[in-house]
Amino acid sequence: GAGVSQTPSNKVTEKGKYVELRCDPISGHTALYWYRQSLGQGPEFLIYFQGTGAADDSGLPNDRFFAVRPEGSVSTLKIQRTERGDSAVYLCASSSDRGSYNEQFFGPGTRLTVL
Amino acid sequence: AQSVSQHNHHVILSEAASLELGCNYSYGGTVNLFWYVQYPGQHLQLLLKYFSGDPLVKGIKGFEAEFIKSKFSFNLRKPSVQWSDTAEYFCAVRPGEGTGGFKTIFGAGTRLFVKA
Numbered sequence: 001g002a003g004v005s006q007t008p009s010n011k012v013t014e015k016g017k018y019v020e021l022r023c024d025p026i027s028g029h030t031a032l033y034w035y036r037q038s039l040g041q042g043p044e045f046l047i048y049f050q051g052t053g054a055a056d057d058s059g060l061p062n063d064r065f066f067a068v069r070p071e072g073s074v075s076t077l078k079i080q081r082t083e084r085g086d087s088a089v090y091l092c093a094s095s096s097d098r099g100s101y102n103e104q105f106f107g108p109g110t111r112l113t114v115l
Numbered sequence: 116a117q118s119v120s121q122h123n124h125h126v127i128l129s130e131a132a133s134l135e136l137g138c139n140y141s142y143g144g145t146v147n148l149f150w151y152v153q154y155p156g157q158h159l160q161l162l163l164k165y166f167s168g169d170p171l172v173k174g175i176k177g178f179e180a181e182f183i184k185s186k187f188s189f190n191l192r193k194p195s196v197q198w199s200d201t202a203e204y205f206c207a208v209r210p211g212e213g214t215g216g217f218k219t220i221f222g223a224g225t226r227l228f229v230k231a
Contacts, residue, residue, distance in 0.1 A: 003158070033219070042119075042205050042221030043159070056217045091159070104219070106151075106159040 002026070004107035006092050012113045013082055021077040021110045025094030032075050033104060034067055035091040043091055049075060082114045117142045119208050121222035128196050129230050136191040136225050138206035145211030148189040149219070150180055154202045162204070165189065166211070176200070198231045 005024040013019050025032050030051055035043035045059040051072045060066075064082075069075040079086055089111050093104040122137035140146065150162040163174025170182040180191045189206060203226050209219040 033217075035221075040223065042207070042224050043219075045218045045220065048217045059218060093159075103161050103164070108158055 004092055004094050004105055006090075006107040006110050008110060009108065010111045010113075012115065014115050015082060015084060017082050017114075019079050019082055019112065021079075021090050021112070023075045023077070023092030023094075023107060025073065025075070025092070026096075026105055027073075029094035029096050029105075030072065031095040031097060031102070031104075032069060033093040033095075034075070034077050035093065037089045037091055037109070039088075046077070079112075082112075084114050087112055087114045117208060117210075117218070117220045119206055119220050119222035121204075121206055121225050123225050124223065125226045125228070127228045127230065130198055131195050132229075134191070134193040134196045134200070134227070136204055136206075136227070138189045138191065138222060140187050140189065140206075140208040140220075142187075142208055142210070147209045147211055148180075148182060149207040149209070150174065150178070150189075150191050151205045151207060151221075152202050153205070159205070162191070196227075196229050198229045200227060201229045202227060 007022045032049040034046040037043045047067050048056040049069045052069055064080045067077045089109040091109045092107045095102040095104045118141040120139045148165040151159045152162045153159045162178055163172050165172045165182045173179050178193050180189055182189050203224045205224045206222040207219050
């Protein structure tokens, strides 16, 4: 079956612009995670959804970042007034349940470049 | 706050050499521990995980890791590496089930290059 997909694969934008990054989880997976990976670093947790609700958004760096999952499937990460420091690879992962016992399956990521 | 430290950023080995990648974490409660691997041009994928029970866990492709609670360590090992093991390896920690935490914390990664 299909894995986690993310679109676009690459996004180049100018400082101050608004961007949306999309994640399609594996069908039937109720848990969805967003991470940010900067050059030379490991993935950094941003937000976790269980179904439609954000169960933990403690990793969002500031109020310019927002994520939604209105129907409990596809999720969109939204970044307002982008800054050069937002440049990174944004990863999405999904798992079949909220439990720690379930493996997270990662997507290929969206590489965001803010000029 | 939780944190994960991977001791080596870059490791170069010849084929058939033994591998040990260090990982230490900082967290006071029950944890779940993971090693992920990212092969060139591919997604992050799970190599192995520890939740409870036997502290020596076996993963795919001949990898294993040992959880030493007293040392807050979860080192990754492989007796004999192959050229195809060239990849970046990430150690990760997550609060154990029932603690209410879902945040997985990753280390900075170790890039392994295996010379043929």
